[in-house]
Amino acid sequence: MLTAGCCAVVALAFLVPLALVLGDRARDEAIADAARRSALVTGALAVSTDPKVIERAVAASGGDPATRPVVHGLGDGTATGRAGAADLDQARAERRSLVVDVAGGAARLDPVVLGDRVAVVEVFVPDAALGGGSRWLLLAGVAVVLVGAAVLVVDRVATRTVDATRGLVHGALAIGDGDLGARVEPSGPRELAEAGHAFNRMAERLVAARADERELVADLSHRLRTPLTALRLDAEALDPDDTSMGTFSEAELDRRRGIRRIRQAIATLEGEVDVLIKTTRKAVTHDTGPAMCDVSEVVRDRMVFWSALAGDQNRPHRVIGAHLRIPAPVPRAELAAALDAVIGNVFRYTPQGTAFEVAVSRRDGYVAIRIDDAGPGIANPDRALRRGASDQGSTGLGLDIAKRVALQANGSVSIDRAQLGGASVVMLLADPEATPRPVNRFGLVGRMAREAREQKGAGRRWPRQRNGR
Structure with a gap:
């Protein structure tokens, strides 16, 4: 309603002056037409005052018989015009054309000097010719059309503005309720769209x-x-x-x-x-x-801490293959937690002085992280990989953390006998920079074990313990 009222006020403010201007123009055109018809008669009077000549000139002016020129002052007493005697006397006295208001319209009075007397030619212009009621009806129709169009346009613009504002309100309320994933679709006027982007x-x-x-x-x-x-x-x-x-x-x-x-x-x-x-x-x-991290960087970082504890417990240890950048599709904190869980099991379930090693390799579309120890090993690998299952009285969540991280990276976790004599936990993570191909993951574990044997054959071999964990 407020929008329609504003549109109506604007339309009226535009149309009322327009109606006045158009009215003045219509009046001027009607008076000019009356002057044209009056000129035909005044011209004839200047030539002759013969009534027949005057009648032919009046008939030649055309138009409605009621609006044809009337000549006053010829002395025949037949003139029946609409102008009053005072208006006629004024035109004779001033000897100039006058436009006076009469009943039903207006009259143009043109004096003509005929020797010692002055005749007056009167031409009646009705209100219809002056643009009276019809003009206002037309303008009223135009006003209705303009107001209706303005209401439709303003309604559409207002709807977009309201929708954009409501979107911002709902987004702000969602953020306030803790939904940080809430976003808005920037729309509406430029200012509101900029507010949406902000x-x-x-x-x-x-x-x-x-x-x-x-x-x-x-x-x-x-x-x-x-x-x-x-x-x-x-x-x-x-x-x-x-x-x-x-x-x-x-x-x-x-x-x-x-x-x-x-x-x-x-x-x-x-x-x-x-x-x-x-x-x-x-x-x-x-x-x-989804996030990315450098496996080698995470392994080096975590081994800084575990190496200090290994030194206190006289545990021989080494890191293999962590000198090159090897990306993996897991968050850094997740991978660090998985490494801590597996390495922590080595310290928790093997005697002090037990050796261990951490190796990182990359092939066949996977990144492999292997943690080997020289402890007693894991008697039931399948049970150890089940969440909450433990034969050592713990929560059984350590290997499950590593398993969840591997599955998140489209990989897996396996447990085997290490060349050091204890357990070998291998985490496989999908290599984001390689095209994954169907491979035997346990075969990959076997190849890693063979590589480890070849490396150890050329170097130091850790003491091998035969007792079961």
């Missing part, structure tokens, strides 16, 4: 900022794992904490209870760190989608 850029920056924060939390959590593992191993090296069997002094009971509290606190802290890592990994993956 809103989308803001949302993308929010997603990037939150992803960066979660990546930082995940990296810090990974870094906590190394000192936690060292603390746990040191705590396990302490005396037993069992107080249920035997007789102990009060001081010994307090010492054993303190050892138990230390071990429980470390176990609780490890569990909290694992939950934090898994939560941030899932959140980062959900926010950022």
Whole structure:
């Protein structure tokens, strides 16, 4: 309604002056036509005052008989015009053409000097010829058409503006409710379209900022794992904490209870760190989608931490093939968590002094990460790969983390007997820079094992342990 009212006001503001201008023009044209017809009669009067000549001139002026010229002042008393005596006397006295208002229209009075007398030629112009009611009806119709067209156009423009504004409102509410994937389709007037583009850029920056924060939390959590593992191993090296069997002094009971509290606190802290890592990994993956990382860089980074702990426990170790850039289609934090899980199992389930190695290779459309150890091995590889299954009293989530990362990269995880004598865990990740081809993944594992034997044949061989894990 407000839009229609505004359009009507604009139309009236345009049409009223137009109607006045057109009215003046129509009046001028009608008076000019009357002057033309009057000139025929005045010309005849200038030649002769014979009534027959005057009648022929009046008839020649054409038009409606009611609007034909009338001559006053010839002395025959037959003139029956519409102009009053005062108007006629004014025209005679001033001896100039006059246009006066009369009943039903207007009259043009043209004086003609005939010797000692002055005749007046009157031409009547009705209101219809002056453009009266018909002109206003026409303009009223034009006004209705213009207002209707304006309402339609303004309605379409207003609809686009309202839709664009509602889209921005809904997008802002979605962002406020935590849906950082909400975006708007920039539309409407230029200003609103620019606001839509700015809103989308803001949302993308929010997603990037939150992803960066979660990546930082995940990296810090990974870094906590190394000192936690060292603390746990040191705590396990302490005396037993069992107080249920035997007789102990009060001081010994307090010492054993303190050892138990230390071990429980470390176990609780490890569990909290694992939950934090898994939560941030899932959140980062959900926010950022597929990501890429350099496998060699991640392996070198994680081995900096595990090497320090290996030195404390006199564990021989080495890294093979991590000097070249090898991309993989997994987020860096995910791959780091998988490596920590597998290498952490080596430290957790093998005696101190047990050797291990980490190898990275790339062939046949896959990137392979192999972690071998010289420990007792894994008696049931299939059970070890099942989520939550463990023969060692743990949560059984370590290898499952590695398995999920491999599946995310269209790969797999396998467990075999290592040349060092213990377990060999191999993670296969799809190579994003190669065309995947159907290959026997376990055959690839076998080839990796043969390569490892050839490398070890030329160099140092780790002590091989035969006892089962």
